[in-house]
Amino acid sequence: MDFTGYRRFLGHPGVLRLxxxxxxxxxxxxxxxxxxxxxxxxxGGSYRLAGGIxxxxxxxxxxxxxxxxxxxxxxxxxxxxxxxxxxxxxxxTVLAVLPATSAPPLLMATGALLGATLPPLSSASRTMxxxxxxxxxxIDAAYAADxxxxxxxxxxxxxxxxxxxxxxxxxxxxxxxxxLGCAGTxxxxxxxxxxxxxxxxxxxxxxxxxxxxxxRVLAITMFALVGGFAAEEVAIIAVAxxxxxxxxxxxxxxxxxxxxxxxxxxxxSRTWPGQPAVRVVTLLVATSLVTLALAxxxxxxxxxxxxxxxGLGGAPALSAIYRTAQQVALPGVVTESxxxxxxxxxxxxxxxxxxxxxxxxxxxPSDGFILAAGAIAISAIAIGLGRRSLVxxxxxxxxxxxxxxxxxxxxxxxxx
Numbered sequence: 001m002d003f004t005g006y007r008r009f010l011g012h013p014g015v016l017r018l019x020x021x022x023x024x025x026x027x028x029x030x031x032x033x034x035x036x037x038x039x040x041x042x043x044g045g046s047y048r049l050a051g052g053i054x055x056x057x058x059x060x061x062x063x064x065x066x067x068x069x070x071x072x073x074x075x076x077x078x079x080x081x082x083x084x085x086x087x088x089x090x091x092x093t094v095l096a097v098l099p100a101t102s103a104p105p106l107l108m109a110t111g112a113l114l115g116a117t118l119p120p121l122s123s124a125s126r127t128m129x130x131x132x133x134x135x136x137x138x139i140d141a142a143y144a145a146d147x148x149x150x151x152x153x154x155x156x157x158x159x160x161x162x163x164x165x166x167x168x169x170x171x172x173x174x175x176x177x178x179x180l181g182c183a184g185t186x187x188x189x190x191x192x193x194x195x196x197x198x199x200x201x202x203x204x205x206x207x208x209x210x211x212x213x214x215x216r217v218l219a220i221t222m223f224a225l226v227g228g229f230a231a232e233e234v235a236i237i238a239v240a241x242x243x244x245x246x247x248x249x250x251x252x253x254x255x256x257x258x259x260x261x262x263x264x265x266x267x268x269s270r271t272w273p274g275q276p277a278v279r280v281v282t283l284l285v286a287t288s289l290v291t292l293a294l295a296x297x298x299x300x301x302x303x304x305x306x307x308x309x310x311g312l313g314g315a316p317a318l319s320a321i322y323r324t325a326q327q328v329a330l331p332g333v334v335t336e337s338x339x340x341x342x343x344x345x346x347x348x349x350x351x352x353x354x355x356x357x358x359x360x361x362x363x364x365p366s367d368g369f370i371l372a373a374g375a376i377a378i379s380a381i382a383i384g385l386g387r388r389s390l391v392x393x394x395x396x397x398x399x400x401x402x403x404x405x406x407x408x409x410x411x412x413x414x415x416x
């Protein structure tokens with residue numbers, strides 16, 4: 001394995017600060033849903049109320065992310081991210097101090113506001129890497145690192161929530177998420193690179209992200225893929241409980257996530273031949289088949305072994321998807337294009353978990369794994385059918401000024 005790409009990426013002036021700030025600033029996405037549930041239920045509220053607030057939080061994120069990302073494309077990153085950072089901290093503090101006996105509409109509105117103020121750091125960072133880096137191999141490593149290390153957000157985030165809730169209290173866990181999100185965003189947004197970034201100015205009518213066929217394909221892919229992952233997560237918890245070891249679900253999920261993390265790190269350490277769309281289809285088909293193999297299993301050691309294999313496709317596929325999105329997005333709306341992929345992610349995750357919960361309740365964990373495998377297969381079909389829209393350049397033209405960095409190149413071999 002060759003880690004030169006990673007070293008050059010993180011060693012580029014200012015990138016380590018950006019990447020670290022981005023990871024810390026995104027920790028609330030891995031903390032707040034769990035923290036909200038613990039906060040409300042520990043204060044005497046029902047799981048239904050807690051779930052409603054968590055859903056409102058997710059809805060707030062899904063609605064606001066494209067709008068905030070659109071403003072980043074139009075006005076720059078700092079002017080959007082810094083107000084969002086302080087608004088997130090304020091909203092988290094309000095939600096933390098409101099008792100569970102407060103009016104449900106008030107609690108849900110506060111949860112939605114918290115989601116709506118969450119800074120779109122994922123979109124901002126993914127848009128920025130091509131403007132900072134000029135070597136395609138290093139850019140590939142940047143997207144691989146982004147897709148790989150986001151797994152840490154969903155490993156470290158819940159652990160932080162449990163630790164803080166145990167030591168200080170559940171309200172403190174929500175506030176801590178707000179503090180981390182605010183601090184990480186400020187580090188990112190105050191950097192010279194973020195302050196200098198501007199989207200290319202396009203003459204005439206402003207583009208809209210969903211006018212790109214490639215972005216539409218990738219958004220549908222993200223919806224189905226993350227829906228499958230969410231269904232698989234619910235099925236993992238259910239099979240562990242059915243085996244009489246509910247606590248084992250945490251170990252199984254950790255095995256799954258760590259497998260994805262390691263695979264993503266290896267994927268970004270080398271150059272791959274062929275088109276990214278073909279690689280994504282291959283990865284997702286293999287992941288779907290391995291996930292299907294979980295359906296008849298009840299031995300948790302066997303389940304853990306299969307999860308270690310099924311996790312290998314996650315981060316590499318996401319890395320190729322994020323890289324491809326940068327290349328097929330229309331000029332001037334790249335940040336918002338990533339936001340629409342995020343919407344597909346959020347809506348797919350919510351739908352996958354909800355449908356899987358219903359299926360597992362009525363039919364058992366096996367059907368939950370079958371549902372997950374089917375959803376992942378649909379994501380592979382979406383990429384396969386839309387592959388022609390993923391081989392055209394996202395943008396090219398003389399109006400992309402130097403602040404926008406290198407123009408997106410067409411998808412070519414080794415552009416993972």
